[in-house]
Amino acid sequence: MIGQRIKKLRERKGYSITELASLAEVSKSYLSYIERNLQNNPSLQFLTKVAGPLDTTIEYLLGNNDSEEKLDKEWRILIQNGIEEGMSKEDFRNFKDFVRFQKWKRNKEEG
Amino acid sequence: MIGQRIKKLRERKGYSITELASLAEVSKSYLSYIERNLQNNPSLQFLTKVAGPLDTTIEYLLGNNDSEEKLDKEWRILIQNGIEEGMSKEDFRNFKDFVRFQKWKRNKEEG
DNA sequence: CCCTGTTGTTCTATATAATGAACTTCAATT
DNA sequence: AATTGAAGTTCATTATATAGAACAACAGGG
Numbered sequence: 001m002i003g004q005r006i007k008k009l010r011e012r013k014g015y016s017i018t019e020l021a022s023l024a025e026v027s028k029s030y031l032s033y034i035e036r037n038l039q040n041n042p043s044l045q046f047l048t049k050v051a052g053p054l055d056t057t058i059e060y061l062l063g064n065n066d067s068e069e070k071l072d073k074e075w076r077i078l079i080q081n082g083i084e085e086g087m088s089k090e091d092f093r094n095f096k097d098f099v100r101f102q103k104w105k106r107n108k109e110e111g
Numbered sequence: 112m113i114g115q116r117i118k119k120l121r122e123r124k125g126y127s128i129t130e131l132a133s134l135a136e137v138s139k140s141y142l143s144y145i146e147r148n149l150q151n152n153p154s155l156q157f158l159t160k161v162a163g164p165l166d167t168t169i170e171y172l173l174g175n176n177d178s179e180e181k182l183d184k185e186w187r188i189l190i191q192n193g194i195e196e197g198m199s200k201e202d203f204r205n206f207k208d209f210v211r212f213q214k215w216k217r218n219k220e221e222g
Numbered sequence: 223c224c225c226t227g228t229t230g231t232t233c234t235a236t237a238t239a240a241t242g243a244a245c246t247t248c249a250a251t252t
Numbered sequence: 253a254a255t256t257g258a259a260g261t262t263c264a265t266t267a268t269a270t271a272g273a274a275c276a277a278c279a280g281g282g
Contacts, residue, residue, distance in 0.1 A: 027241045041154045082207045096193045138271045
Protein backbone atom coordinates (compact mmCIF):
# COMPACT_ATOMS: atom_id res chain seq x y z
CA MET A 1 0.00 0.00 0.00
CA ILE A 2 1.07 3.53 -0.64
CA GLY A 3 1.10 4.57 2.98
CA GLN A 4 3.84 2.14 3.93
CA ARG A 5 6.03 3.28 1.08
CA ILE A 6 5.77 6.90 2.04
CA LYS A 7 6.48 6.11 5.65
CA LYS A 8 9.46 3.98 4.77
CA LEU A 9 11.02 6.63 2.57
CA ARG A 10 10.31 9.31 5.12
CA GLU A 11 12.00 7.42 7.92
CA ARG A 12 14.91 6.50 5.71
CA LYS A 13 15.51 10.19 5.18
CA GLY A 14 15.15 10.82 8.89
CA TYR A 15 12.15 13.10 8.61
CA SER A 16 9.36 13.30 11.13
CA ILE A 17 5.80 13.50 9.88
CA THR A 18 5.77 17.12 10.93
CA GLU A 19 8.94 17.89 9.01
CA LEU A 20 7.90 16.16 5.84
CA ALA A 21 4.50 17.78 5.96
CA SER A 22 6.18 21.14 6.28
CA LEU A 23 8.65 20.51 3.48
CA ALA A 24 5.98 19.16 1.18
CA GLU A 25 3.51 21.83 2.19
CA VAL A 26 0.75 19.45 3.14
CA SER A 27 -0.95 19.06 6.47
CA LYS A 28 0.66 16.70 8.91
CA SER A 29 -2.71 15.38 9.97
CA TYR A 30 -3.53 14.18 6.50
CA LEU A 31 -0.06 12.80 6.00
CA SER A 32 -0.55 10.85 9.19
CA TYR A 33 -3.84 9.45 7.93
CA ILE A 34 -2.26 8.43 4.65
CA GLU A 35 0.67 6.66 6.26
CA ARG A 36 -1.68 4.62 8.38
CA ASN A 37 -4.05 3.99 5.49
CA LEU A 38 -6.92 5.58 7.29
CA GLN A 39 -7.30 7.45 4.05
CA ASN A 40 -5.97 5.93 0.88
CA ASN A 41 -7.16 7.97 -2.03
CA PRO A 42 -4.78 10.92 -2.28
CA SER A 43 -4.83 13.28 -5.21
CA LEU A 44 -2.20 13.85 -7.84
CA GLN A 45 -1.25 17.16 -6.30
CA PHE A 46 -0.75 15.66 -2.89
CA LEU A 47 1.45 12.91 -4.29
CA THR A 48 3.65 15.26 -6.28
CA LYS A 49 4.08 17.48 -3.25
CA VAL A 50 5.17 14.57 -1.11
CA ALA A 51 7.33 12.90 -3.74
CA GLY A 52 9.55 15.96 -3.97
CA PRO A 53 11.16 16.05 -0.51
CA LEU A 54 11.38 12.27 -0.56
CA ASP A 55 13.45 12.45 -3.74
CA THR A 56 11.21 9.99 -5.46
CA THR A 57 8.51 9.84 -8.09
CA ILE A 58 4.83 9.16 -8.05
CA GLU A 59 5.51 6.03 -10.03
CA TYR A 60 7.60 4.65 -7.25
CA LEU A 61 5.07 5.62 -4.61
CA LEU A 62 2.47 3.70 -6.53
CA GLY A 63 4.72 0.68 -6.53
CA ASN A 64 3.37 -0.77 -9.74
CA ASN A 65 6.71 -1.10 -11.42
CA ASP A 66 7.09 -4.85 -11.20
CA SER A 67 4.43 -5.93 -13.64
CA GLU A 68 6.84 -8.28 -15.35
CA GLU A 69 7.06 -10.49 -12.31
CA LYS A 70 3.34 -10.68 -11.87
CA LEU A 71 2.68 -12.78 -14.92
CA ASP A 72 3.10 -16.37 -14.01
CA LYS A 73 5.04 -18.86 -16.03
CA GLU A 74 2.10 -20.57 -17.64
CA TRP A 75 0.71 -17.30 -18.89
CA ARG A 76 4.05 -16.34 -20.37
CA ILE A 77 4.26 -19.56 -22.31
CA LEU A 78 0.75 -19.11 -23.61
CA ILE A 79 1.42 -15.60 -24.79
CA GLN A 80 4.75 -16.52 -26.25
CA ASN A 81 3.15 -19.25 -28.30
CA GLY A 82 0.40 -16.93 -29.37
CA ILE A 83 2.86 -14.36 -30.63
CA GLU A 84 4.83 -16.97 -32.51
CA GLU A 85 1.65 -18.12 -34.17
CA GLY A 86 1.03 -14.66 -35.48
CA MET A 87 -1.31 -13.12 -32.94
CA SER A 88 -1.07 -9.35 -33.01
CA LYS A 89 -1.65 -6.93 -30.19
CA GLU A 90 -4.63 -5.65 -32.06
CA ASP A 91 -6.08 -9.16 -32.17
CA PHE A 92 -5.58 -9.56 -28.48
CA ARG A 93 -6.99 -6.16 -27.64
CA ASN A 94 -10.14 -6.90 -29.56
CA PHE A 95 -10.54 -10.18 -27.81
CA LYS A 96 -9.93 -8.66 -24.41
CA ASP A 97 -12.45 -5.93 -25.10
CA PHE A 98 -14.90 -8.58 -26.11
CA VAL A 99 -14.42 -10.47 -22.88
CA ARG A 100 -14.88 -7.29 -20.91
CA PHE A 101 -17.96 -6.45 -22.87
CA GLN A 102 -19.45 -9.82 -22.09
CA LYS A 103 -18.71 -9.38 -18.43
CA TRP A 104 -20.06 -5.85 -18.37
CA LYS A 105 -23.21 -6.94 -20.13
CA ARG A 106 -23.74 -9.75 -17.69
CA ASN A 107 -23.35 -7.44 -14.72
CA LYS A 108 -25.73 -4.95 -16.22
CA GLU A 109 -28.41 -7.55 -16.77
CA GLU A 110 -28.14 -8.71 -13.21
CA GLY A 111 -28.63 -5.18 -11.99
CA MET B 112 -1.51 17.64 -19.36
CA ILE B 113 -3.31 14.56 -18.21
CA GLY B 114 -6.63 15.45 -19.77
CA GLN B 115 -5.30 15.40 -23.30
CA ARG B 116 -3.69 12.02 -22.82
CA ILE B 117 -6.88 10.46 -21.55
CA LYS B 118 -8.84 11.97 -24.40
CA LYS B 119 -6.34 10.82 -26.98
CA LEU B 120 -6.30 7.25 -25.73
CA ARG B 121 -10.06 7.23 -25.44
CA GLU B 122 -10.57 8.36 -29.01
CA ARG B 123 -7.95 5.97 -30.29
CA LYS B 124 -10.00 3.16 -28.84
CA GLY B 125 -13.16 4.61 -30.31
CA TYR B 126 -14.90 5.16 -27.01
CA SER B 127 -17.25 8.01 -26.30
CA ILE B 128 -16.99 9.81 -23.00
CA THR B 129 -20.17 8.09 -21.96
CA GLU B 130 -18.84 4.67 -22.85
CA LEU B 131 -15.51 5.08 -21.14
CA ALA B 132 -17.19 6.49 -18.06
CA SER B 133 -19.44 3.48 -17.96
CA LEU B 134 -16.62 0.99 -18.46
CA ALA B 135 -14.43 2.69 -15.90
CA GLU B 136 -17.32 3.22 -13.55
CA VAL B 137 -16.79 6.93 -13.09
CA SER B 138 -19.18 9.74 -13.84
CA LYS B 139 -19.13 11.06 -17.36
CA SER B 140 -19.48 14.60 -16.11
CA TYR B 141 -16.27 14.43 -14.16
CA LEU B 142 -14.50 12.65 -16.98
CA SER B 143 -15.56 15.48 -19.24
CA TYR B 144 -14.14 18.05 -16.82
CA ILE B 145 -10.88 16.18 -16.58
CA GLU B 146 -10.42 15.88 -20.32
CA ARG B 147 -10.89 19.61 -20.70
CA ASN B 148 -8.68 20.39 -17.70
CA LEU B 149 -11.45 22.20 -15.97
CA GLN B 150 -10.42 20.01 -13.08
CA ASN B 151 -6.93 18.63 -12.92
CA ASN B 152 -6.42 17.00 -9.57
CA PRO B 153 -7.94 13.54 -9.86
CA SER B 154 -7.46 10.92 -7.20
CA LEU B 155 -5.59 7.67 -7.40
CA GLN B 156 -8.80 5.71 -7.50
CA PHE B 157 -10.14 7.70 -10.38
CA LEU B 158 -6.96 7.24 -12.37
CA THR B 159 -6.79 3.50 -11.83
CA LYS B 160 -10.40 3.15 -12.84
CA VAL B 161 -9.82 5.03 -16.07
CA ALA B 162 -6.48 3.43 -16.90
CA GLY B 163 -8.04 -0.03 -17.06
CA PRO B 164 -10.34 0.27 -20.08
CA LEU B 165 -7.72 2.37 -21.82
CA ASP B 166 -5.21 -0.46 -21.48
CA THR B 167 -2.66 1.82 -19.97
CA THR B 168 -1.11 2.66 -16.65
CA ILE B 169 -1.24 5.62 -14.34
CA GLU B 170 2.41 6.18 -15.10
CA TYR B 171 1.61 6.71 -18.74
CA LEU B 172 -1.32 8.97 -17.96
CA LEU B 173 1.03 11.10 -15.91
CA GLY B 174 3.18 11.46 -18.98
CA ASN B 175 6.48 10.30 -17.60
CA ASN B 176 7.37 8.43 -20.71
CA ASP B 177 10.64 6.63 -20.55
CA SER B 178 9.42 4.02 -22.94
CA GLU B 179 12.30 1.68 -23.44
CA GLU B 180 11.44 -1.90 -24.20
CA LYS B 181 8.02 -0.57 -24.94
CA LEU B 182 6.84 -3.46 -27.04
CA ASP B 183 7.21 -6.07 -24.34
CA LYS B 184 5.88 -3.73 -21.75
CA GLU B 185 2.81 -3.04 -23.81
CA TRP B 186 2.15 -6.73 -24.12
CA ARG B 187 2.55 -7.16 -20.42
CA ILE B 188 0.09 -4.42 -19.68
CA LEU B 189 -2.42 -5.91 -22.08
CA ILE B 190 -2.20 -9.32 -20.53
CA GLN B 191 -2.16 -7.96 -17.02
CA ASN B 192 -5.31 -5.98 -17.64
CA GLY B 193 -6.92 -8.95 -19.28
CA ILE B 194 -6.26 -11.12 -16.28
CA GLU B 195 -7.55 -8.53 -13.88
CA GLU B 196 -10.69 -8.25 -15.93
CA GLY B 197 -11.34 -11.91 -15.50
CA MET B 198 -9.93 -13.47 -18.64
CA SER B 199 -9.02 -17.06 -17.96
CA LYS B 200 -6.25 -19.12 -19.49
CA GLU B 201 -8.92 -21.24 -21.09
CA ASP B 202 -10.42 -18.16 -22.72
CA PHE B 203 -7.06 -17.19 -24.04
CA ARG B 204 -6.25 -20.67 -25.32
CA ASN B 205 -9.46 -20.78 -27.28
CA PHE B 206 -8.80 -17.41 -28.73
CA LYS B 207 -5.26 -18.33 -29.68
CA ASP B 208 -6.49 -21.45 -31.44
CA PHE B 209 -9.03 -19.38 -33.26
CA VAL B 210 -6.38 -16.97 -34.51
CA ARG B 211 -4.30 -19.87 -35.75
CA PHE B 212 -7.30 -21.27 -37.52
CA GLN B 213 -7.99 -17.97 -39.24
CA LYS B 214 -4.44 -17.74 -40.41
CA TRP B 215 -4.45 -21.28 -41.69
CA LYS B 216 -7.67 -20.66 -43.57
CA ARG B 217 -6.33 -17.52 -45.17
CA ASN B 218 -3.22 -19.27 -46.36
CA LYS B 219 -5.26 -22.06 -47.80
CA GLU B 220 -7.51 -19.72 -49.77
CA GLU B 221 -4.56 -17.90 -51.25
CA GLY B 222 -3.13 -21.18 -52.51
C1' DC C 223 -41.77 15.77 -39.27
C1' DC C 224 -41.54 13.47 -34.76
C1' DC C 225 -39.37 10.03 -31.92
C1' DT C 226 -35.65 7.77 -29.58
C1' DG C 227 -31.20 7.58 -28.43
C1' DT C 228 -26.83 9.26 -28.74
C1' DT C 229 -23.25 12.91 -28.17
C1' DG C 230 -20.94 16.15 -24.64
C1' DT C 231 -21.99 19.81 -21.66
C1' DT C 232 -23.43 22.49 -17.36
C1' DC C 233 -26.30 22.51 -13.41
C1' DT C 234 -26.75 21.26 -8.27
C1' DA C 235 -25.97 18.23 -4.51
C1' DT C 236 -23.09 15.14 -1.73
C1' DA C 237 -19.22 12.66 -0.35
C1' DT C 238 -14.74 13.00 1.09
C1' DA C 239 -9.99 14.89 0.63
C1' DA C 240 -7.37 18.04 3.06
C1' DT C 241 -6.70 21.43 6.54
C1' DG C 242 -5.67 23.71 11.18
C1' DA C 243 -6.34 23.58 15.92
C1' DA C 244 -6.60 21.05 20.05
C1' DC C 245 -4.89 17.27 22.42
C1' DT C 246 -1.84 13.60 24.43
C1' DT C 247 2.70 11.53 25.19
C1' DC C 248 7.14 11.62 25.77
C1' DA C 249 12.11 13.37 26.06
C1' DA C 250 15.07 16.80 27.26
C1' DT C 251 16.00 20.87 29.81
C1' DT C 252 16.43 23.69 33.88
C1' DA D 253 9.23 18.53 39.55
C1' DA D 254 7.95 21.90 36.43
C1' DT D 255 8.46 23.41 31.76
C1' DT D 256 9.39 23.44 27.05
C1' DG D 257 8.99 21.63 22.66
C1' DA D 258 8.53 18.11 19.38
C1' DA D 259 6.40 13.75 18.44
C1' DG D 260 2.02 11.70 16.31
C1' DT D 261 -2.96 11.43 16.80
C1' DT D 262 -7.90 12.92 16.72
C1' DC D 263 -11.36 16.48 16.40
C1' DA D 264 -14.09 19.83 13.88
C1' DT D 265 -14.31 22.52 9.71
C1' DT D 266 -13.56 23.91 4.98
C1' DA D 267 -12.54 23.05 0.31
C1' DT D 268 -13.14 20.40 -3.55
C1' DA D 269 -13.43 16.00 -6.05
C1' DT D 270 -16.99 13.27 -7.81
C1' DA D 271 -21.63 12.00 -8.88
C1' DG D 272 -26.31 12.32 -10.83
C1' DA D 273 -29.73 14.76 -13.14
C1' DA D 274 -31.12 17.88 -16.51
C1' DC D 275 -29.84 20.08 -20.53
C1' DA D 276 -29.04 21.26 -25.60
C1' DA D 277 -27.31 19.73 -30.11
C1' DC D 278 -27.35 16.42 -33.28
C1' DA D 279 -28.16 11.64 -35.93
C1' DG D 280 -30.79 8.14 -37.80
C1' DG D 281 -35.40 5.58 -38.31
C1' DG D 282 -40.21 5.27 -38.72
